[in-house]
Ligand SMILES: Nc1ncnc2c1ncn2[C@@H]1O[C@H](COP(=O)(O)OP(=O)(O)O)[C@@H](O)[C@H]1O
């Protein structure tokens with residue numbers, strides 16, 4: 001039996017799962033949101049253990065920081081009989097967003113690894129500081145267990161040079177490791193492997209475009225199992241329009257704001273990381289709120305939606321040309337899995353390229369499925385991502401637990 005606690009620490013959230021990797025079952029699950037706000041929420045659920053029904057506990061309270069959030073999760077989990085110690089957890093796996101030039105594969109966290117993750121905080125300010133906090137808090141509260149870091153950038157380590165190179169002075173790029181790294185790689189790999197399995201084809205024979213549309217959003221082009229392009233770059237700012245980030249923009253805009261408009265680099269970082277995307281265009285906190293406002297006739301929301309659709313089409317078209325031929329387009333993550341209307345709108349111009357949705361499968365189905373018309377040239381799928389399961393499997397491999 002191999003049991004792993006997986007921790008995905010966000011800037012203001014904490015997601016946990018205890019997974020039995022031998023049977024790939026989820027034994028417990030927890031989510032804390034709005035850490036640092038006056039009132040946050042916590043939900044803990046115990047899985048269906050040995051036939052006994054799962055139980056859930058929800059709490060509204062202030063969680064001043066990640067330590068407070070994790071200790072409360074452990075307390076509630078203990079009440080439900082789902083404390084990591086009760087469940088015999090042997091290792092803790094962490095999602096770490098930026099692996100920089102040094103980390104490509106999942107690794108056991110040593111003091112050197114921790115220092116490396118800390119050095120990368122500047123490049124992923126929404127993510128790496130929280131990831132590191134998650135590692136430290138978990139070590140304090142659950143001493144004696146090995147920790148494994150799994151990097152979002154790992155899967156994109158093998159991008160061809162043409163796709164990862166910024167066309168700037170090579171010496172500058174080399175001195176500071178400035179290149180496109182790509183993120184959400186754990187998800188793109190998991191989802192693209194599942195896509196091939198659902199289609200019943202060998203992974204290395206399928207050309208695919210994966211659209212991971214969550215709070216952060218990214219696209220990837222995968223040719224026969226190898227990522228050949230992805231939309232995020234040196235940082236998770238580049239590419240698609242996201243919840244609070246703009247995706248692609250002219251770097252001249254940043255120079256202009258700092259040099260001519262009196263903004264500090266810190267102001268610009270806040271603008272681009274927290275006050276752009278859906279939030280900046282329409283003051284929408286998330287995609288559900290955006291859609292509700294579009295339906296109410298809100299013009300800012302309608303424009304934001306159009307910008308999202310336009311950008312997605314541009315990436316799909318670009319990746320099609322990079323791949324030469326596309327077998328499958330797969331949607332995943334919170335928005336990609338749940339918003340049928342966005343999937344239909346984005347693909348509506350691609351009928352001539354052999355992309356045709358089955359409206360019923362798109363709108364009424366749930367979970368993992370093919371949503372294109374039977375017999376069409378290009379398969380379109382929804383595949384729920386499971387970064388936690390992928391991280392738990394990586395822990396097994398790194399620590400040799402399953403043997
Ligand atoms: N049923 C739904 N309908 C519309 N949007 C949804 C739905 N469920 C989740 N979302 C959207 O998904 C996004 C969060 O996706 P998720 O993959 O959980 O992001 P992250 O992991 O980055 O926090 C939010 O914009 C949320 O509004």
Ligand SMILES: CC(=O)OP(=O)(O)O
Pocket residue numbers: 097127152183184214215216217236
């Ligand atoms: C890299 C990234 O943007 O992650 P998330 O979607 O969790 O914010």
Ligand SMILES: [Mg+2]
Pocket residue numbers: 214215333
């Ligand atoms: Mg996510």
